[in-house]
Amino acid sequence: MNTFNKKSLCVALAATGMLGAAGVAQAVNVSENGIGNVLIYPYYTVNKDSNGNSYNTLMSVVNTTASTKAVKVRFREGKNSVEVLDFNVFLSPFDVWTASITPTAAGGGHIGTTDKSCTIPAFPAGGVDFRTLELESTDNGVTRTSEGYFEVFEMATYADDSVVGINSKHSGGVPKNCALVTDAAADDEQDPPQGGLFGNMVILSPAGGGAFSQSATALANFSTSSNYQNTGSLLPNYSDADPTSNVIIGPNLYQTAWPAASLPSPGDNAVTTVLLADKVTNEYALDAGSKSQTSWILTFPTKYAYVNGDDAPLPPFTKKYVTKVGACEPFFGVVFNREEGSPQIITEVDFSPQQPGPSPLSFCWEAQSVGFGTSNVFGSANHNNIGTDFANGWAVIGFNSQGAPHFFSPGAGATTFISLTGGAPVTAQLVTYYGLPVVGFAAETFQNDAITINGKTFLSTFGVAFPHHKQAVVLGAP
Numbered sequence: 373m374n375t376f377n378k379k380s381l382c383v384a385l386a387a388t389g390m391l392g393a394a395g396v397a398q399a400v401n402v403s404e405n406g407i408g409n410v411l412i413y414p415y416y417t418v419n420k421d422s423n424g425n426s427y428n429t430l431m432s433v434v435n436t437t438a439s440t441k442a443v444k445v446r447f448r449e450g451k452n453s454v455e456v457l458d459f460n461v462f463l464s465p466f467d468v469w470t471a472s473i474t475p476t477a478a479g480g481g482h483i484g485t486t487d488k489s490c491t492i493p494a495f496p497a498g499g500v501d502f503r504t505l506e507l508e509s510t511d512n513g514v515t516r517t518s519e520g521y522f523e524v525f526e527m528a529t530y531a532d533d534s535v536v537g538i539n540s541k542h543s544g545g546v547p548k549n550c551a552l553v554t555d556a557a558a559d560d561e562q563d564p565p566q567g568g569l570f571g572n573m574v575i576l577s578p579a580g581g582g583a584f585s586q587s588a589t590a591l592a593n594f595s596t597s598s599n600y601q602n603t604g605s606l607l608p609n610y611s612d613a614d615p616t617s618n619v620i621i622g623p624n625l626y627q628t629a630w631p632a633a634s635l636p637s638p639g640d641n642a643v644t645t646v647l648l649a650d651k652v653t654n655e656y657a658l659d660a661g662s663k664s665q666t667s668w669i670l671t672f673p674t675k676y677a678y679v680n681g682d683d684a685p686l687p688p689f690t691k692k693y694v695t696k697v698g699a700c701e702p703f704f705g706v707v708f709n710r711e712e713g714s715p716q717i718i719t720e721v722d723f724s725p726q727q728p729g730p731s732p733l734s735f736c737w738e739a740q741s742v743g744f745g746t747s748n749v750f751g752s753a754n755h756n757n758i759g760t761d762f763a764n765g766w767a768v769i770g771f772n773s774q775g776a777p778h779f780f781s782p783g784a785g786a787t788t789f790i791s792l793t794g795g796a797p798v799t800a801q802l803v804t805y806y807g808l809p810v811v812g813f814a815a816e817t818f819q820n821d822a823i824t825i826n827g828k829t830f831l832s833t834f835g836v837a838f839p840h841h842k843q844a845v846v847l848g849a850p
Contacts, residue, residue, distance in 0.1 A: 399593060399618040399642070400594050400614050400642050401619065402647065403591065405590075407569065408591050409591060409595065410591040411523065411571040411589070412589040413431060413586075415450075415519070415521055415586075415669045415812070416429040416473050416522055416575070418479075418480075418482075419518050419752060420751045425580030426577070427575050427577050428474050428575070428577075429575050431522070431573045432470045432573075433524050435467045435568060436568045437529075437567075438466070439529040440530040440537045441462070441569070442526075442600055445458065445459055447473075450739030450754045451739075451754060452693050453521075453676035454506050455606065457502050457503060458603060459603050460491060460558075460603055462489060462491070464541045465541070469487050471484065471485040476501055480501060480502055480514035480517040482499055482502065483499055488547060492603055494550065503517070510696070519750070523673070524588070526569055527600045528558065528565060528598040529562075530558075530563060534557075536558055537561075539553050555603075559600050565597075573588065575750070575815075581833035583835060584835050584836070594612075595608075595613060596614070610643040610644075610673070611639040615637075615642055616629045617630070617642040618646070619645060624790060626846060628786055629786050635686050636678060645809075647809035647811065648805055648807035648809055649807045649809075649840075649844050650771060650843055651770045651807075652770075652843075656766065658747070658760075658762070663820075664764070665745075666747050667741050667743045667744075667814075667815050668812060669740070669750075670742065670769070670840075671738065672738050672739075673811060675689060675808075675809070680692075687779060688807065688808055688809075689701060690778065699736065700734040701736075701808065702733060703734065704717075704773045705733075705767060705770070706767065706770075707767045710764055716760055716761070718758055734756075739754060741754055742755070742758060743756075744760055745758075745759065745760060749815045779806045780805060781805065784800075785799055785800070786800075787848070804847045805845075806847070807845060811840075814838045815837050816835060
């Protein structure tokens with residue numbers, strides 16, 4: 373049994389002389405430096421904290437290249453990844469696009485921007501409310517748009533002398549002519565994507581204090597094909613990925629070519645593979661003196677493709693999505709304090725027959741919050757708690773417990789092992805990947821009612837965020 377290690381894919385391949393090997397560089401992988409073709413932002417929220425203060429979410433996407441790019445920006449609500457808004461942004465060379473997500477009076481999400489980069493459609497001065505049109509008829513309240521996650525797909529690049537390239541480019545901080553940057557021109561002039569995107573997000577409480585920043589997870593080598601899509605199209609999505617995945621596991625690079633008949637699609641399975649985690653670890657703080665709270669965000673970006681439709685559920689997921697119930701996957705937890713005390717094993721023991729409904733030890737939603745003790749930092753509706761008597765420490769959340777495994781396999785002969793310590797590539801007979809595809813972070817808040825400095829009293833409220841540490845598991849040997 374081997375586990376994923378965080379290493380630079382390019383450095384590892386260069387060290388073995390495999391960087392130029394056919395097919396290796398074209399397989400999708402998680403970018404070590406956070407720069408790639410596709411960006412996954414783990415969470416947005418405009419909910420209220422425990423003191424009734426609303427959160428805002430700020431976002432940025434950065435083009436580090438000298439090429440003009442068309443990117444799809446898509447927001448998904450947190451229960452079942454239903455699209456609540458999408459639009460296209462045209463990034464000129466070395467451009468940055470920014471926006472803010474704020475609450476509406478009705479409790480939904482709203483996006484606005486003062487950025488001048490061209491978009492289709494053009495943003496009105498007052499911004500745009502998130503929409504509920506695609507939600508189930510029995511669960512379509514606007515508050516469902518108040519939290520979720522979002523993603524950016526590079527669709528195409530454009531030559532400097534193209535209509536899109538000329539008119540997207542800034543002069544004096546303003547594009548030349550966004551009216552000439554049309555869907556027709558963007559479709560006609562598109563060239564293949566080149567990568568070079570990174571992004572960041574900040575969740576902050578203007579009234580309550582505290583800010584939680586995270587970088588987007590970047591997928592590199594997502595696709596070598598141009599794929600411009602008009603606003604409103606559900607494409608591009610993860611099914612458009614190169615159907616081959618690259619992950620480093622122990623001393624090997626595992627390169628899996630997902631078969632054409634793979635469900636939900638070879639591309640979905642490739643992206644799911646590179647995002648897998650069998651276990652997630654991070655810290656928590658619940659100190660009484662600072663009124664600390666801790667919530668972990670765990671977002672499963674590809675889950676919707678596996679838990680909806682006639683074929684659902686599909687591995688590595690085990691439950692089909694049900695409106696107002698979710699698709700509830702079991703987990704287990706181990707909680708440690710800071711002083712080497714005996715770990716607390718989080719398990720569920722109930723009388724038989726058991727009550728109907730999902731287990732408390734399950735994650736039902738696609739953007740899931742889990743609080744330690746009684747914490748719910750972001751006021752999430754997609755939330756459950758892990759009870760603990762420890763004031764602070766670290767914890768493990770695992771997705772594979774006895775009798776409830778999460779795994780899938782590409783079949784015999786689909787995976788090639790490339791040793792990072794030397795030797796010829798070897799084709800595996802059978803490989804099984806364990807875990808669930810997840811991104812996220814831990815958020816901790818601290819509040820002292822008042823701190824006196826030089827005779828003046830200040831309210832002291834702040835927050836910190838830490839990315840999760842993920843470990844995935846594979847069975848099968850070369």
